[in-house]
Amino acid sequence: MRVSGIHTAHWDDWTLDDLLEAKGDTRVSLVVPARNEAGTVGGVVGRVRERLVETVSLVDEIVVIDSDSTDATYDVAASAGADVHRASEIRPDLGTHPGKGEAMWKSLFVTDGDLIVFMDADLTDWDTHFVPGLLGPLLAWPEVQLVKGYYERPGEQGPLDGGRVTELVARPLISLLFPALQDLVQPLAGEWAVRRSHFASLSVPTGYAVELAALVDTAAAHGASAIAQVDLGTRSHGHQPLLDLGTMAVQILAGALARAESARLVSGGAPGRRILEGADSAILRQFLPGPVPLDRVVEVVERPPAKGLL
Numbered sequence: 001m002r003v004s005g006i007h008t009a010h011w012d013d014w015t016l017d018d019l020l021e022a023k024g025d026t027r028v029s030l031v032v033p034a035r036n037e038a039g040t041v042g043g044v045v046g047r048v049r050e051r052l053v054e055t056v057s058l059v060d061e062i063v064v065i066d067s068d069s070t071d072a073t074y075d076v077a078a079s080a081g082a083d084v085h086r087a088s089e090i091r092p093d094l095g096t097h098p099g100k101g102e103a104m105w106k107s108l109f110v111t112d113g114d115l116i117v118f119m120d121a122d123l124t125d126w127d128t129h130f131v132p133g134l135l136g137p138l139l140a141w142p143e144v145q146l147v148k149g150y151y152e153r154p155g156e157q158g159p160l161d162g163g164r165v166t167e168l169v170a171r172p173l174i175s176l177l178f179p180a181l182q183d184l185v186q187p188l189a190g191e192w193a194v195r196r197s198h199f200a201s202l203s204v205p206t207g208y209a210v211e212l213a214a215l216v217d218t219a220a221a222h223g224a225s226a227i228a229q230v231d232l233g234t235r236s237h238g239h240q241p242l243l244d245l246g247t248m249a250v251q252i253l254a255g256a257l258a259r260a261e262s263a264r265l266v267s268g269g270a271p272g273r274r275i276l277e278g279a280d281s282a283i284l285r286q287f288l289p290g291p292v293p294l295d296r297v298v299e300v301v302e303r304p305p306a307k308g309l310l
């Protein structure tokens with residue numbers, strides 16, 4: 001199915017047999033960026049290894065990038081069967097930065113998959129179908145460069161909640177600057193897959209802007225039809241304190257503002273038009289369970305200085 005250029009699929013649109021046949025000699029790397037995830041990373045690695053490396057050969061390597069952890073993440077991931085690398089020790093000649101995007105960028109230097117699947121290490125309610133689900137569109141549709149997962153997030157702040165930063169930062173940015181991305185149900189999902197050749201062509205913010213930046217830059221380079229999204233069911237993860245999400249928001253805003261020119265390309269010639277040229281409303285697309293899109297018209301009128309009118 002196609003919606004406004006973005007392909008939309010369900011994880012079980014393809015069987016494992018379909019995917020294995022389409023995969024052929026294509027190599028697949030699972031990359032898990034992890035900072036202080038000793039409690040959950042072993043489960044993520046172990047379950048994928050058992051189901052998708054040992055039982056069938058869908059995944060060729062599982063690589064955990066330890067992002068400056070101070071707990072036992074490295075040892076737990078290695079015991080579960082991952083190849084583990086410390087981000088700071090990969091290509092030290094290139095320097096080192098803290099952050100998730102840095103770990104994902106550095107993964108390009110220690111993996112060899114033609115297709116790379118990213119999964120967060122802090123997943124608590126999830127299953128291994130996430131991986132074949134994310135690979136389906138890349139194996140089936142040659143024009144697709146990047147596949148984003150989406151899911152319902154049960155037991156959080158209510159049925160409409162896509163995550164605090166998603167609702168309060170990412171969707172408003174998409175509304176104002178990148179409307180071609182408005183059909184993405186979970187634009188910040190850490191579960192996504194990409195062709196190596198494409199990811200290696202992208203500029204990658206070192207922090208949490210990596211997801212939004214990849215979407216914007218993919219749409220700018222290849223059009224929104226190079227992006228697919230896949231319904232993965234439900235997913236729960238660990239939650240950061242609100243004050244820590246403030247730093248995530250700064251990084252995402254910085255990545256988006258740095259791409260203000262791309263906004264013109266993504267929206268077909270209207271960079272931030274609603275802000276810059278004084279249009280009086282924006283459309284904010286939110287999602288009800290289903291997912292059912294819900295468009296809200298948000299007034300963004302400004303009054304002129306009153307002093308000339310007094």
Ligand SMILES: O=c1ccn([C@@H]2O[C@H](COP(=O)(O)OP(=O)(O)O[C@H]3O[C@H](CO)[C@@H](O)[C@H](O)[C@H]3O)[C@@H](O)[C@H]2O)c(=O)[nH]1
Pocket residue numbers: 032033034035036037065067098099100101103119120121122165187188189190191208209210211212237238239240248
């Ligand atoms: O410096 C860091 C910070 C985080 N992580 C790992 O990245 C994953 C996601 O990080 P988390 O702090 O749990 O992010 P969330 O609060 O869940 O943020 C959501 O939104 C972010 C911004 O788009 C995405 O990067 C996340 O994947 C997505 O889950 C986890 O495995 C972390 O261990 C790192 O590897 N290095």
Ligand SMILES: O=C(O)[C@H](O)COP(=O)(O)O
Pocket residue numbers: 156162163164165166167188238239240245
């Ligand atoms: O996606 C998000 O907005 C962040 O991951 C925060 O999610 P949370 O509000 O569910 O912790």
